[in-house]
Amino acid sequence: AQSVTQLDSQVPVFEEAPVELRCNYSSSVSVYLFWYVQYPNQGLQLLLKYLSGSTLVKGINGFEAEFNKSQTSFHLRKPSVHISDTAEYFCAVSDPRAGNNRKLIWGLGTSLAVNP
Amino acid sequence: DTAVSQTPKYLVTQMGNDKSIKCEQNLGHDTMYWYKQDSKKFLKIMFSYNNKELIINETVPNRFSPKSPDKAHLNLHINSLELGDSAVYFCASSPTGGAGYGYTFGSGTRLTVV
Numbered sequence: 001a002q003s004v005t006q007l008d009s010q011v012p013v014f015e016e017a018p019v020e021l022r023c024n025y026s027s028s029v030s031v032y033l034f035w036y037v038q039y040p041n042q043g044l045q046l047l048l049k050y051l052s053g054s055t056l057v058k059g060i061n062g063f064e065a066e067f068n069k070s071q072t073s074f075h076l077r078k079p080s081v082h083i084s085d086t087a088e089y090f091c092a093v094s095d096p097r098a099g100n101n102r103k104l105i106w107g108l109g110t111s112l113a114v115n116p
Numbered sequence: 117d118t119a120v121s122q123t124p125k126y127l128v129t130q131m132g133n134d135k136s137i138k139c140e141q142n143l144g145h146d147t148m149y150w151y152k153q154d155s156k157k158f159l160k161i162m163f164s165y166n167n168k169e170l171i172i173n174e175t176v177p178n179r180f181s182p183k184s185p186d187k188a189h190l191n192l193h194i195n196s197l198e199l200g201d202s203a204v205y206f207c208a209s210s211p212t213g214g215a216g217y218g219y220t221f222g223s224g225t226r227l228t229v230v
Contacts, residue, residue: 044206
């Protein structure tokens with residue numbers, strides 16, 4: 001079974017500063033990895049995903065994440081954040097072998113607060 | 117055009133009532149989901165349908181009954197509402213093959229039971 005740990009429940013940061021949101025996973029098999037963002041009072045939106053290949057994945061809104069198999073991590077980064085990046089960020093994994101029964105295992109979320 | 121649309125956006129109702137939430141997607145996806153997000157933002161999958169067939173049915177009270185009349189629609193009916201049902205309910209869809217392709221979420225239905 002897989003599990004996901006988001007190491008920080010809240011991350012405050014000043015505008016234009018870099019940010020890293022940490023995600024570790026546990027799995028005995030290869031996994032697919034995802035980051036989703038939820039802006040206030042909205043649904044979740046896919047930021048980026050890692051399925052295979054290059055370990056550095058670029059997503060929307062200037063975000064990127066690096067898959068590290070040895071550390072079982074998939075940390076999300078942005079070199080310079082904006083006020084509009086204030087949101088809840090969710091890391092998730094799924095088992096590629098599960099076919100149509102494949103479902104996402106979610107972390108508890110990290111609340112990013114960007115201050116002026 | 118909204119890709120995944122849910123109605124209503126807000127729902128306030130009394131304990132014991134029965135209510136329904138509707139979801140429609142125009143993406144041509146084959147798989148649809150219902151999620152519950154509690155006040156601490158925890159996301160819990162409830163149900164998943166693939167081409168109108170129920171494929172995921174998590175431990176959810178029998179008071180919750182999903183219905184998929186066709187692959188573009190997935191509705192959620194809740195009987196005898198309880199205070200603990202208060203949450204945001206999200207509908208989502210994905211192509212067949214599921215999570216590897218990413219989900220598209222609706223904007224949610226905020227259910228408040230009083």
